[in-house]
Every structure is written in structure tokens, then in C-alpha cells.
Amino acid sequence: MRDVRDALMTARNSEGKLVRRPLSPHLQVYRWPISMALSILHRVTGCALGVGTLLLTWWLVSAAGPDEAFDRAQWFLGSAVGLLLLFGWSLALIFHFFSGIRHLVWDSGIGFEAPTYNTSGWGVVIATVVCTVLVWVVGLVVW
Amino acid sequence: MSGTPHIDMLRSPLGRARGLGSARAGSHHWWMQRLTAIALVPLTLWFIFSVIHLAGATHQAVIEWLSSPLTMGLMLALIVATFHHLQLGVQVVIEDYVHDERAKLTAVLVVKALCILLALVCIVSVLKIGL
Numbered sequence: 001m002r003d004v005r006d007a008l009m010t011a012r013n014s015e016g017k018l019v020r021r022p023l024s025p026h027l028q029v030y031r032w033p034i035s036m037a038l039s040i041l042h043r044v045t046g047c048a049l050g051v052g053t054l055l056l057t058w059w060l061v062s063a064a065g066p067d068e069a070f071d072r073a074q075w076f077l078g079s080a081v082g083l084l085l086l087f088g089w090s091l092a093l094i095f096h097f098f099s100g101i102r103h104l105v106w107d108s109g110i111g112f113e114a115p116t117y118n119t120s121g122w123g124v125v126i127a128t129v130v131c132t133v134l135v136w137v138v139g140l141v142v143w
Numbered sequence: 144m145s146g147t148p149h150i151d152m153l154r155s156p157l158g159r160a161r162g163l164g165s166a167r168a169g170s171h172h173w174w175m176q177r178l179t180a181i182a183l184v185p186l187t188l189w190f191i192f193s194v195i196h197l198a199g200a201t202h203q204a205v206i207e208w209l210s211s212p213l214t215m216g217l218m219l220a221l222i223v224a225t226f227h228h229l230q231l232g233v234q235v236v237i238e239d240y241v242h243d244e245r246a247k248l249t250a251v252l253v254v255k256a257l258c259i260l261l262a263l264v265c266i267v268s269v270l271k272i273g274l
Contacts, residue, residue, distance in 0.1 A: 006148075018148050046236070049229070050229050057268075060268040061264060063202065063205050063206065063209065063268065063272055064271040067202050071202070090191075093187065097187055104180060135195060139195045139198045142196065142199070143198040
């Protein structure tokens, strides 16, 4: 044992013998309450949005370039693959937006009671679906 | 990690824990994550509305939109807040799931370098269009 984290996982039992402390069960053992699913989704969408910044960068770079470069980017974003990426991107962004606000409210010390965080969790899901649909309906009408 | 546990070091667990203890930088990381999150609430809303507004826009229309000082300022603020928030968030994810010290440090540094680079490319693009 050479590491502090190992040292913290080791203890003596009632007979004075060195034993490894038991680990708590991990994700696969529990049923999935809404709060757990949303917590993981917040991380997943955050990472996905990180990848999505490549799309934003490409779009800005192409806009700073000649017309052909911009047209190529616009053509790709308007293609089936591009629209699918944009849809996933908007869904992740809107979810992360509402879920993030939920986290900020928690940071102020509000909303930790079980009924409240279950309600706010479903609120995030509903708001995400409604707003994503709204964005796409309005977006496609404008387009 | 397998077999009967034994201690082959002379330092006490407490002494070792102190050696690997907090660098007292955790609260700053936490606070910057929140600060950028708060800034991104209005900026993201503005960005979504702008993207809808620009759906199918010509190159000229996008250039005109981005040339307004207000749009440019908001866009630069969005870029800085987004990439700062991104590298802080991904750092935490990496630190949680990558346990090998060398791989962890490498991954965190690569992500930070990429975020800085992408942010600079975005900023230069916006300035090139608007100025």
C-alpha cells in the first residue's frame, strides 16, 4: 500500500487484523430515480456540448472566410446529417440550460426536499421537450 | 490492490493524507463554474434566438449581423464564458473517472489546451468578420 487512498480504505477489524474496508455498491445496483438519471444526463450533455463547440467554431471560421466556405458550412448544416447534429445539439443545450438552472437554485440552498427535487426534475424534462420542439417549429418556419 | 493488505511505508496515514491534501483551489474552481454558468443563462438565450433568426441566412446577412458592436460583444462574451465553463466542467469529469495519475493529467491538459485554442480561433473569426 503506497497511496493515501489505499490507506483510507484499510482498517483493523475487532481482532486487530488489517482488512480492506468494504466498498459501497455502485450504479448498477440501484433503481434509477429521476434525480440520478438527470444528474448523469447533465454530465453527458455537458460533454456532448463540448464536442458541439467544434460545430460553432467551424461555422464562425467559415463565416470569416470566403462565400464558398460559408456556403459549404451552411449546406452541411442544412443536410440530413447536419440537421440531425443540430437537433441533438439543441436538445443537449436546452436540457443542460434548464438542468443547470436547477443546479444554481440548489447552490442557493433551495429545493433539496425529495418531493421538490422530483418535481423540479420532471419540470426540467418537460421544459426541455417543449422548448426544443418550439425552437425547431419556429426555426423551420423562419428557414 | 489484491491479496492481504499490508503497509510497507513508515509514514502514518495522516501524514500521507496531509501530503495529498487540498491545494485550497477547490472553491475557486467551484465559484468560476457557477459564475460562468450564471453568465451563460442570458447569453445562451440570446444565442438560441439569434440562431433561429439566422436560419438560412446568406453570408452577407451573417456578416452584417456580426458587425454590430452589440452582437460582437455578446458573441465574444459567449465564447469566453462557454469555453471557460467547458474546460472547468470536463476537468471535473476527467478527474472523477480517470484514476491513473499520468493519464489524468495528460487528459486535463489536452482538454484545456484545446479549449483555449478553439476559443482563440472563435474570437479571431468574430473579430475578422466584425472589424
